[in-house]
Amino acid sequence: MKTRYTPADWSQSNLDHYSDADGTRGISERVRDDAVRLVGYTYDRTNIAQRESSQRLGERVSDITFWRSELMQELDRMLAETNRLNDSRRALEHAHRDTENPLHVTKECLYFRENRQGIDLVRDQPEEAMLREVDTIKDCQTRMKNLLDRVNLQLSRNRAARQDLEHDTMNKNHALTIDHTQHSLHNYSAAITYYPGIERVDNTVSVPETWAELSNRNIQQSQSERSSSQRLRQEVDSLIAATHQDMWMAWSSSNTCLTHRAGETGDTRNKLLAHRDRVQREMNDLERHIDMLRKAILDKSAPLKVVQTRLEGRTHRPETELCRDPPQH
Secondary structure: OOOOOOHHHHHHHHHHHHHHHHHHHHHHHHHHHHHHHHHHHHHHHHHHHHHHHHHHHHHHHHHHHHHHHHHHHHHHHHHHHHHHHHHHHHHHHHHHHHOHHHHHHHHHHHHHHOOOOHHHOOOOHHHHHHHHHHHHHHHHHHHHHHHHHHHHHHHHHHHHHHHHHHHHHHHHHHHHHHHHHHHHOOOOOOOOOOOOOHHHOOOOOOOHHHHHHHHHHHHHHHHHHHHHHHHHHHHHHHHHHHHHHHHHHHHHHHHHHHHHHHHHHHHHHHHHHHHHHHHHHHHHHHHHHHHHHHHHHHHOHHHHHHHHHHHHHHOOOOHHHOOOOOOOO
16 A cells, blocks of 8 residues: 655644644634723723713703703793783773773763853863863873783783793703603613614704703793883883872862862852842832832822812913912912
8 A cells, every 4th residue: 555645744744733723722812812802992981981971961961950940940930920910910900990980970070060051051160170180081091001902912922931931841851851761771771672773863953052042042031021021010000000190180170179169159159149138128128119109109199189179270260360470380
């Protein structure tokens, strides 16, 4: 039988296998060392990244909590201010309604004074004062109505600002619940699972700057509306006081003029009554004198008959005896 290899070839082949095995083991050892280092490296990197994510989530939760607190405080202040403005509106409406009765009374007074007769139907100071009072009340009503329109407009602006705050607060509550839940997750949480491709989903609509600016703008808008509302409430209080003073002064002027006119009319009436009594007495005296004159006239009948009889008798004197003598005269 013919051999193919020599013992030396055989030995060399084994040596070559030994050498290849040593090389392969060396490579394997280096791969294992690289794997250990890579595991340690990725473990550290993963832990660092997870801690950073948790830290960022914690910071985000703090930011959301801060802005939610600011929004809720401003919302409470806005609600309180809106309630106060509603109270002012009700007070203004009540004051506006209360002007109707004085206006009706003054118009009734003017109407009844039209029933004066003859020369008493005069445009006197009470009439002018009551006409001014009507104008004053109507002017007060117009001012109240205009301010009431402004109050209603401000209430609608307050509601709009409040709705923005409520909507922003609701979103903050929702976001806070989500981020708080995500912040509490860990490697052994039961709710974790795979969501392939989620890292490529980006449905964000804002960045931290614009996110904070939105809440800040809502708060500033609410503060601005609250300031306007406070100034308007002061205007309402001032207007109610001013119109009350104006109407009271107009009423006082009318009342004073009417009182003076009533006194003046009473004095004139008393004087007229006194003159009437004197005229009546004079008429009675005159009637008595007329009766006296009538009696005196009757009393003159006999003397008249005597003198006429004498004159007639003397006409019978003869001739020259018909003399125009002193008895004839």
